[in-house]
Amino acid sequence: IESNEEPRQGLASAFFWGRCLVSLAILGFCFAVTFQALFNEQTTLWSGVPPAVAVIVWVLLMCVVGMLEGMQIAFFAMAKLPESERGDSYWAKKTCGLLFKGEGVNLPGFMIGRQLCVVSCMFFVARVTSVSLGENDDGTTKDNIFGVSNGLQELFNFGFLGALIVTIVASISWQLVASAFPMLFLNSPFTYFLLSFCLLLESTGICNAAWVLAAIHKKIAGFQRDEVYIGTAEERAAKNKGDDTSHLRSGAGHIYKLPGFAEHLVMPSAMQDLMNNDPNVKKFVDDLMDSVHSTGPKVEVSADVP
Incomplete structure (x- = not known):
């Protein structure tokens, strides 16, 4: 993403990249704690699910969540462009044809279905990333992860580390890419299939109350x-x-x-x-x-x- 600001120099550059390094270090530590807890059966994952299978499904679901986050940004970027500028590829045309079909209700419909899909994915992701020490066979509590203090272990148990992983890896990074390269998302067949699935979820009507509340908000505020x-x-x-x-x-x-x-x-x-x-x-x-x-x-x- 290009910036119109002057290039960072001196302390400003050092401060920026220093924060990036600290953030990467924290993210790496979050992954280390999560994998350690997962393979030692110290998470809230259902018993009987092999850790290796859980990791594979976890990565796939985070990719799905990331795609949905990026699609949201890309769709709104395309909404204000003329039809002639929305791409010439097969999948871009199919995606835009479905998204902007008729009166354009599929875009807000996607937002509803997208939220349902993201929440559903989060159920499994939370199970994998939520730390719970559990007990040994003799009834004693298992040792703290990496031998940390009880206070730090309590912080792990809050699920903050898993939330940080999902925020950075499965959300913000995908949004940044989509804001710079929206056409990249439109040209993917996965985008079309996820859009269709989200519209299918929305068609169940389970969240149709959102339409009513939005209409009331529009009426009160006088939106156009x-x-x-x-x-x-x-x-x-x-x-x-x-x-x-x-x-x-x-x-x-x-x-x-x-x-x-x-x-x-x-x-x-x-x-x-x-x-x-x-x-x-x-x-x-x-x-x-x-x-x-x-x-x-x-x-x-x-x-x-x-």
């Missing part, structure tokens, strides 16, 4: 769809009122640098020095990028660069 105020993407394009790319540095499905990108783009130092020192070169590149990404009439780019 965005299209009422700004029109659809196709209507804005027809009126030549697309997004102003001179102010929009990045957008859904378009995580790239627009005019003025030279300040932050990672490029050979010689090229960067040339653009910074020669206004003509910088203007040429900026005009070229503007003509490529502009939603209005194309800008004639002059090649008269010394």
